[in-house]
Amino acid sequence: MHDNYTAIREEVAKLCQQYPGEYWRGKDRERAYPTEFVTALGDAGYLAALIPEEFGGAGLPISGAAAILEEIQKQGCNGGACHAQMYIMGTLLRHGSDTQKATYLPKIANGELRLQAFGVTEPTSGTDTLALRTTAKLDGDHYVVNGQKIWTSRIEHSDLLLLLARTTPRDEAVKKTDGLSVFLVNVNDALGHGLTIRPIETMMNHSTTEVFFEDMRVPAANLIGEEGQGFKYILSGMNAERLLIAAECIGDAKWFIDKATNYAKERVLFGRPIGQNQGVQFPIARAYAQMRAAELLVHEGLRKYEAGENCGEEANMSKLLAADASWAAGEACVQTHGGFGFAAEYDIERKFRETRLYQVAPISTNMILSFVAEHVLGLPRSY
Numbered sequence: 250m251h252d253n254y255t256a257i258r259e260e261v262a263k264l265c266q267q268y269p270g271e272y273w274r275g276k277d278r279e280r281a282y283p284t285e286f287v288t289a290l291g292d293a294g295y296l297a298a299l300i301p302e303e304f305g306g307a308g309l310p311i312s313g314a315a316a317i318l319e320e321i322q323k324q325g326c327n328g329g330a331c332h333a334q335m336y337i338m339g340t341l342l343r344h345g346s347d348t349q350k351a352t353y354l355p356k357i358a359n360g361e362l363r364l365q366a367f368g369v370t371e372p373t374s375g376t377d378t379l380a381l382r383t384t385a386k387l388d389g390d391h392y393v394v395n396g397q398k399i400w401t402s403r404i405e406h407s408d409l410l411l412l413l414a415r416t417t418p419r420d421e422a423v424k425k426t427d428g429l430s431v432f433l434v435n436v437n438d439a440l441g442h443g444l445t446i447r448p449i450e451t452m453m454n455h456s457t458t459e460v461f462f463e464d465m466r467v468p469a470a471n472l473i474g475e476e477g478q479g480f481k482y483i484l485s486g487m488n489a490e491r492l493l494i495a496a497e498c499i500g501d502a503k504w505f506i507d508k509a510t511n512y513a514k515e516r517v518l519f520g521r522p523i524g525q526n527q528g529v530q531f532p533i534a535r536a537y538a539q540m541r542a543a544e545l546l547v548h549e550g551l552r553k554y555e556a557g558e559n560c561g562e563e564a565n566m567s568k569l570l571a572a573d574a575s576w577a578a579g580e581a582c583v584q585t586h587g588g589f590g591f592a593a594e595y596d597i598e599r600k601f602r603e604t605r606l607y608q609v610a611p612i613s614t615n616m617i618l619s620f621v622a623e624h625v626l627g628l629p630r631s632y
């Protein structure tokens with residue numbers, strides 16, 4: 250890894266401190282998008298961390314982006330509102346044409362265009378991505394898109410959508426993994442012209458939606474890479490996504506552990522701080538140990554990623570362990586606070602709801618265990 254990014258972390262922490270619990274509670278109550286926070290992060294250049302300098306970004310290695318996201322969560326903020334802006338442009342960067350990169354990346358880097366949304370998941374196919382049903386058919390110099398996506402987060406706050414759709418029927422594809430393609434959809438052009446967005450109410454404030462495509466026309470020039478190779482392109486970004494989400498979970502775990510530890514020292518009952526009781530100490534200490542183990546694995550994954558080595562094992566396992574650690578830390582934090590753990594003004598119940606997502610998205614725990622079983626341990630493929 251590069252370094253610990255101490256200076257960047259300090260700057261991110263300073264920015265985050267302008268958006269305290271009160272700000273997030275208000276957004277949570279109203280289920281409103283934290284536009285001010287996201288704009289401030291963008292203006293400070295953090296959302297362009299991974300965009301190369303030649304396109305106007307900071308050109309940081311992935312460990313820099315991980316440090317930024319971890320710090321955001323550690324400060325009690327929610328990077329889920331904008332984390333995708335950091336990593337989904339990787340598909341464009343790695344597989345886009347020179348013209349596409351020159352057209353979009355500088356504008357994404359300077360905030361003129363927001364690339365916050367990606368549409369992979371569908372209601373009927375879920376984790377089984379190859380079974381997705383949204384189709385894109387070439388018609389002259391456009392593709393015509395029909396179908397539906399679900400859990401397309403932040404699309405209402407994004408100018409661009411990275412869309413995965415089927416361009417060759419499944420039974421006609423040469424290889425099982427062929428036949429899907431990636432498109433960059435201009436959301437503003439498409440709205441009202443075949444694109445409909447419906448927000449979904451969720452357990453936490455996440456600006457997620459279902460989207461419907463009815464003869465939505467996308468210029469053929471917006472196809473990324475080769476037609477039919479989209480599944481590979483999406484897969485190629487997954488290790489980065491796993492590592493960055495894992496870093497966010499580490500930040501959440503640190504926030505919960507810090508909060509629980511401070512409260513356990515201050516809250517006095519029966520003439521002594523509750524933190525003097527082992528029954529209160531141990532869950533916090535265990536969560537700390539879990540968090541540190543996961544953090545070391547995240548760092549190992551980042552190191553391998555940056556060295557160009559295959560980090561699939563570490564990326565997947567660190568996402569699994571970090572999500573478990575943040576959940577264990579959240580649980581310990583609620584329990585340490587007793588009834589106050591349930592009071593909105595302590596922010597614990599909000600963070601508790603927010604961090605629960607990472608057991609399910611962007612990849613659920615079972616699928617990671619399947620990956621480890623099959624690809625690391627050599628057990629038979631289970632699905």
Ligand SMILES: Cc1cc2nc3c(=O)[nH]c(=O)nc-3n(C[C@H](O)[C@H](O)[C@H](O)COP(=O)(O)OP(=O)(O)OC[C@H]3O[C@@H](n4cnc5c(N)ncnc54)[C@H](O)[C@@H]3O)c2cc1C
Pocket residue numbers: 366367368369370371374375376377399400401402403451455457606609610611612613614615616619631632
């Ligand atoms: C708030 C939120 C935001 C999201 N944002 C986005 C987004 O922006 N873009 C996007 O494309 N997607 C997004 N997702 C979708 C997310 O990636 C999926 O929810 C996740 O991958 C799980 O898919 P699913 O919900 O269809 O569950 P399913 O695939 O239906 O799975 C249901 C359960 O069955 C288990 N399961 C399924 N198959 C197997 C098997 N073979 N072996 C063992 N267990 C199995 C799963 O682990 C899971 O626990 C988001 C989801 C949420 C909740």
